[in-house]
Amino acid sequence: MYDIGIIGGGTAGMTAAIYGQRAGKRTIIIEGSGFGGQIVSSTNVENYPGIASVSGSEFSMNLLDQAMKLGAETEMEQVTGIRDEGPIKVIETTGKEYPCRSVILATGVTHRHLGVPGEERLTGAGVSYCATCDGAFFRGKEVAVVGGGSTALQDAEFLSNYCSKVYLIHRRDEFRGENSIVKRLEQKENVEFILSATVKEIVGENAVEALILNHKKTGEESRLPVSGVFIAVGQIPQNDRFADVVKLDGSGFILAAEDCMTSHPGIFAAGDCRTKEVRQLTTAAADGAVAALAACKYTDTLI
Ligand code: NAP
Numbered sequence: 001m002y003d004i005g006i007i008g009g010g011t012a013g014m015t016a017a018i019y020g021q022r023a024g025k026r027t028i029i030i031e032g033s034g035f036g037g038q039i040v041s042s043t044n045v046e047n048y049p050g051i052a053s054v055s056g057s058e059f060s061m062n063l064l065d066q067a068m069k070l071g072a073e074t075e076m077e078q079v080t081g082i083r084d085e086g087p088i089k090v091i092e093t094t095g096k097e098y099p100c101r102s103v104i105l106a107t108g109v110t111h112r113h114l115g116v117p118g119e120e121r122l123t124g125a126g127v128s129y130c131a132t133c134d135g136a137f138f139r140g141k142e143v144a145v146v147g148g149g150s151t152a153l154q155d156a157e158f159l160s161n162y163c164s165k166v167y168l169i170h171r172r173d174e175f176r177g178e179n180s181i182v183k184r185l186e187q188k189e190n191v192e193f194i195l196s197a198t199v200k201e202i203v204g205e206n207a208v209e210a211l212i213l214n215h216k217k218t219g220e221e222s223r224l225p226v227s228g229v230f231i232a233v234g235q236i237p238q239n240d241r242f243a244d245v246v247k248l249d250g251s252g253f254i255l256a257a258e259d260c261m262t263s264h265p266g267i268f269a270a271g272d273c274r275t276k277e278v279r280q281l282t283t284a285a286a287d288g289a290v291a292a293l294a295a296c297k298y299t300d301t302l303i
Contacts, residue, residue, distance in 0.1 A: 002028045003299045004292065005091045005100030007079050010037020011281055012271025013106035014063040014072075015288025016295075021070035023296045028073040028098060030091060035074070036060030037108050038130075038272075039281055047132060048281050056133075059281075081241045082267070087302050089245075089266060101302055102266045102295040105242060105254055106288065107273040109235040114146065118202030119231070126208025126228045131155035132280070138163050138228045144211055145169065146199055147232035150177035155232050157181060160188050167224060169194045169213065194224075202229060237273055249275050260291035266298050 004020040006013045009031030020027035029035075039045065039056040046053050054062075068074065077093035082103060084090075091098040111129040113119060119127055128134040131145070135158055143163045145156045148170035154177075156168045168185065173195050175182050185191045194213065200221065201212040210225045237252040247255045247263040253276075254269040256262045262269050270287035272279045 001088075002026050002073075002098060002100040004028075004102050004104060004295045005030065005089070005098050006104045006106055007091065008037070008106035008108055008271070008273070009035040009064070009074065010106060010108045010271060011039060011060070011063065011284040012108070012273075012288040012291070013037075013104065014060070014067045015285045016104045016106060016270055016292040017067040017072035017288075018063075018070060019289050019292035020296065021067065021072050023292070025296055025299065026073075027071075028075060028100075029067065030075045030077055030079055030093065030098065032076070032078040035064045037284075038111075039133075045133065045281065046136065079241070082245050084245055084264070087266070101299040102268070104260075104288075104291045104295055105239070105246070105262070105267065105269045105273055106271045106284075106291070107238055109237050109253075109272045109279070111231065112234040112236050114199055114231055114233060116199055116201055118204065118208075122202055122204055122208050125206060126204060127202060128228060128230050129232070131158050131230045131232070134228075135159050135162050135230075140164050141227040142225065143167070143228040143230065144224065144226045145230045145232060147234070148172060148175045148177060149232065149234060150181065151234075152230075152232035153177040153181040153185065155230050156185055156191055157188075159230065160185070160191050164190060166191045167194055167226065168192070169197050169199060169211075171198050171216070172196060199229070235272070235279075239273060258290070260287055260294055266295075268294055 003025035004027045006029045009029045139162045142165040144167040159166045196216040197213045254274045256269040256274040260268045268291040270291035271284040
């Protein structure tokens with residue numbers, strides 16, 4: 001029997017394990033596809049307080065090492081659901097079952113991909129899904145942002161401070177994101193909107209060199225030379241398998257506030273998988289701590 005079963009081995013989940021172990025609880029992290037979470041794909045993390053610069057993989061491996069040295073157990077398995085058995089929650093995987101007194105859902109999100117040729121091959125070589133993580137590497141260069149939501153708008157604004165030129169490519173004529181940011185972007189000399197256009201292909205041998213665009217209104221194709229492309233076409237949570245035990249919002253994020261409490265007593269949600277405004281490494285770590293301490297308090301009531 002585990003005191004805290006953590007589903008997801010990203011920053012939130014591993015931080016939760018560190019806090020759980022330090023509080024003397026028996027903790028397990030169950031991860032389906034590789035420990036580290038989204039940050040693993042970031043070449044350089046420069047916005048984590050106290051660490052001037054570290055690669056995403058080194059950061060996450062340090063976190064995993066820290067959790068394991070404290071005694072956290074780990075398993076690589078696909079979680080399929082949670083079964084509620086009164087005070088016990090049973091984490092079900094494809095092969096096993098893990099009875100736990102409390103559960104922390106730290107399943108993160110997956111960036112939606114465009115699914116165009118070149119995207120996967122050039123990820124980390126000019127294709128990025130995180131402007132705040134990777135923007136500084138494109139100082140003085142021409143880049144593109146794809147998307148029309150608030151993330152794309154904010155990314156374009158952020159990148160305009162570093163890059164000589166930022167093309168904001170959106171598939172419609174109107175942005176979905178905040179109008180106030182659109183207005184600010186319109187005032188920026190180095191930002192250009194390319195509307196009613198989609199990316200057909202990302203080209204480059206070893207790094208991004210250009211985008212092939214389809215212009216929906218004219219049916220024409222064009223080549224846009226850029227050194228980087230930031231794809232911000234939404235994020236996909238993967239929480240459907242928990243919908244029978246915790247409430248999700250309309251987009252599939254787990255309904256939980258800053259206290260990380262879900263609709264189900266004893267089940268907590270930490271990091272990007274929950275409803276929240278700011279999805280960053282620091283907020284994922286903060287959630288891990290908050291959720292673990294709440295889980296410790298909850299398990300103490302069962303004894
Ligand atoms: P989002 O609001 O879902 O927007 C995704 C954008 O990508 C949309 O403009 C969509 O186009 C476009 N898109 C989707 N699939 C595409 C595809 N295959 N090809 C081209 N374009 C595609 O996602 P988000 O911007 O990441 O925001 C997610 C949530 O976080 C939203 O609720 C947002 O309000 C919130 N957010 C809030 C803040 C804040 O400061 N308050 C900041 C960032 C995000 P269409 O418009 O045509 O559908």
